[in-house]
Amino acid sequence: MSGLAIVVNSIGDSVCRPAYLERLRTYLREREEELCPDSRSRIETNPMRVLDCKICKPVLGDAPAPIDHLCDGCRRHYDQVKETLRVLEVPYRDDPHLVRGLDYYTRTAFEYIATGLDAAQNAVGGGGRYDGLAETLGGHATPGVGLAMGLDRIVLASGGGETVGELDVYIVVAHRPLEDHALRLASELRDKGYRVDFDPEGRSVKAQFKIASRRGAARVLVVGEEWKRGAVTARDMGTGDQREIPIEEVSEWLS
Structure with a gap:
């Protein structure tokens, strides 16, 4: 709307x-x-x-x-x-x-x-x-x-409604000062049609992964020190496959 x-x-x-x-x-x-x-x-x-x-x-x-x-x-x-x-x-x-x-x-x-x-x-x-x-x-x-x-x-x-899909990706914030970057990333991905959530409460990385699993997130993006290199850590929650990818390739990785 x-x-x-x-x-x-x-x-x-x-x-x-x-x-x-x-x-x-x-x-x-x-x-x-x-x-x-x-x-x-x-x-x-x-x-x-x-x-x-x-x-x-x-x-x-x-x-x-x-x-x-x-x-x-x-x-x-x-x-x-x-x-x-x-x-x-x-x-x-x-x-x-x-x-x-x-x-x-x-x-x-x-x-x-x-x-x-x-x-x-x-x-x-x-x-x-x-x-x-x-x-x-x-x-x-x-x-x-x-x-x-x-x-x-x-x-x-x-004039009507639209169907809300499943959670596509959960963003894990490794350090509280990086929260603003996670906010922007989540907003950009939502604008592209992805269902995104993240934890704004400053919980530990382990606790955030538990939340991601409980929410049924298929993918997880970790915003950590790699952000300084223009990258994030991407994990497939189904296969356990994890690697670092450039931020500009996140949408391609999710598609």
Whole structure:
């Protein structure tokens, strides 16, 4: 599906959000008479939800934005999110008033916008992080992220769907500083139609090969010191055959 734009924002966390919410409530109380009934009812309970109201949007142009009230930790996290998008050459734009509709989101919020659809229904999907949700529900503190997609809007934007194939190749990152190269390689191979995945968590090479095997990857590419020579190590998981190949020959090796 083409014609998509990614919109991102950071809405802070439990460290910096309380002070922001109080400032936002003060702003909304001063304009309460201009808000719709639903938004007025949310001023005290979920004020950020008001920023998501299309009816009230015209009167909220100068509303305080979460992005201007981030703590240092949230600011660094958001900068890293945007840097990763740049590494992958994924076009995006900031929307300081993007908050989504759920109050348990933390830090990153995002939406996929279909540029060919009417503005009133052009969000084909969206989501964000909710790092504190599992703990709130009685579990262990667990980082989380999720998204929801609108099937009807996806169909409208794409005119249909396409079959997703099996995992063609798994990329193993031998050293954490080489992760950006793995990101670019994975992105380039996906653009050529290959199903690719890799581990962004900094696990050991052995652990990554176990993941590749568990995922049923037919081939593995190892991004290691050989990258400096313009090469990667390629392994056929079926035969165990392994050799070093130039990066520009990866597609030929996979075909």
